[in-house]
Amino acid sequence: MTSGSAMPAINGLLETALYVDDLERSVRFYQQIFGFRTFEEGSSESPAKEPDPRFCPLQIPGRQVLLLFRKGEFTTTSVLPGGTIPPHDGRGTLHLAFAVNADDLERWREWLSSHGVQVEGETTWPRGGVSLYFRDPDGHLLELATPGLWPIY
The missing domain is CATH 3.30.720.120 (Signal recognition particle alu RNA binding heterodimer, srp9/1)
Structure with missing residues (x-):
């Protein structure tokens, strides 16, 4: 630069x-x-x-x-009409967090339970946010996070 x-x-x-x-x-x-x-x-x-x-x-x-x-x-280059996409793949379990409203947290607990999804952990953060953790069918760790987790959220 x-x-x-x-x-x-x-x-x-x-x-x-x-x-x-x-x-x-x-x-x-x-x-x-x-x-x-x-x-x-x-x-x-x-x-x-x-x-x-x-x-x-x-x-x-x-x-x-x-x-x-x-x-x-x-795992090989994908050739498309408009160009190419380099190879990519992933292994192991990863983590994603989805933003949710604090007022909806109890409804999310009930929704997950009604769909047979077990909450594995819950954390209340210093800024006041709350996170619920659970897994998808491949073992990826998913999080529902309310405002207060990060300074920007």
């Missing part, structure tokens, strides 16, 4: 990826627990199209995307 030039802006985090063993099972989990829709289901912004059996993008509120990739499917 040359002296005096300003760093270009970042507008936010657009995509987050998880690598899963059973794509259909994971898509069902995220749809049932969180109500996330696939882009293939169609919307005014994105007409329905044939799904790719190797991955599924899920719409998260706030103009964000959760990409569920079948493990081992993207």
